[in-house]
Amino acid sequence: MPLHRIYHPLSAFSSSDKQKLSERITALYTDRGLPAFYVVILFTPIESESFFVGGKPTDKFVRIVVQHLARQLPNEEAKKQFSERYENAIAPFIKDKGYDWEVHVEEVPPEMWRENGLIPPIKFPEIEKEWARQNKPIPY
């Protein structure tokens, strides 16, 4: 469900950084009861000569695009809180290393969303819990 595309300079993250950052992002959702496998994170390295901020090539900027499907946050306050939790999750690997960064989160209507071809059980909390427990999509 949540898809995180992280565009970053070639040397921004070690394998271990990517592992730990992914775990921190994933926990934002599993803490709320969502199945872990819903969280997909794609790291995309971009060469300096292909990464422009303000019309200048950069190797000091990280751009993150997040898409949410399983949950639409109900109001401005909830959205604000999510952004704050997200910023805390990523800070050790971006802010604290001296990068500039930008994040936005999109909320995509879930009608044409499928996991292994199955309609995710957004409206069936008990089934969603079972998906979370088994950490995979199960026909229902």
Place this chain on the structure above:
Amino acid sequence: MPLHRIYHPLSAFSSSDKQKLSERITALYTDRGLPAFYVVILFTPIESESFFVGGKPTDKFVRIVVQHLARQLPNEEAKKQFSERYENAIAPFIKDKGYDWEVHVEEVPPEMWRENGLIPPIKFPEIEKEWARQNKPIPY
């Protein structure tokens, strides 16, 4: 119009697989009368150490992001049918090879969509048919 971004493990698809899968996806739209050239499909290989599902690196997952512009499917039933047709189109190259996968389709308002700088003839079915026949954008 439909843009399909397919994020996949390095070894998931041969050139021939990509060719055949693209043809199957394209047919979903040309069968409905849309110009073939509207269908753009981008395969993006992602290394295992940059592809995380549930906080773990993976080489067994395919994530597909689809964007529709030319047509907004009018209701929940039409959306459901599209997802079913899509799943059938991709199954031989993903499900049947043992990958896990996730798809979502977004519907993007078409006001700022252009093909070779031209406003696509969404509201002019006869012109759209001509674009489909010639398989290229034609000034009108």
Place this chain on the structure above:
Amino acid sequence: MPLHRIYHPLSAFSSSDKQKLSERITALYTDRGLPAFYVVILFTPIESESFFVGGKPTDKFVRIVVQHLARQLPNEEAKKQFSERYENAIAPFIKDKGYDWEVHVEEVPPEMWRENGLIPPIKFPEIEKEWARQNKPIPY
């Protein structure tokens, strides 16, 4: 804010082309008073065997996905004008070189958008001007 993802054939753009094209795109926004650093442009080369248009591999097509956050264009006329200005900006490096191309612009609600962890001052024109003057996000 505006994020431009430019998917292109391997040999479409030299480093100098990317530099100049980025400057032209950035100017579309700085001309309207937006901070230069809001404009992020990512060039993503796609191999011919992974880039399909109409079910056929191509090395003559450029696909651009633009996302706007800081401003929602208020009506159809404003959107049309933006698309025209955009087409003019990119023409020397795409149309004039014989490529086919497709662009679409999405308008994303800005509630969960952050620059270096800060809420961009969409509702505070004076602060936005200061961000533009200093070309960086400043706590306020």
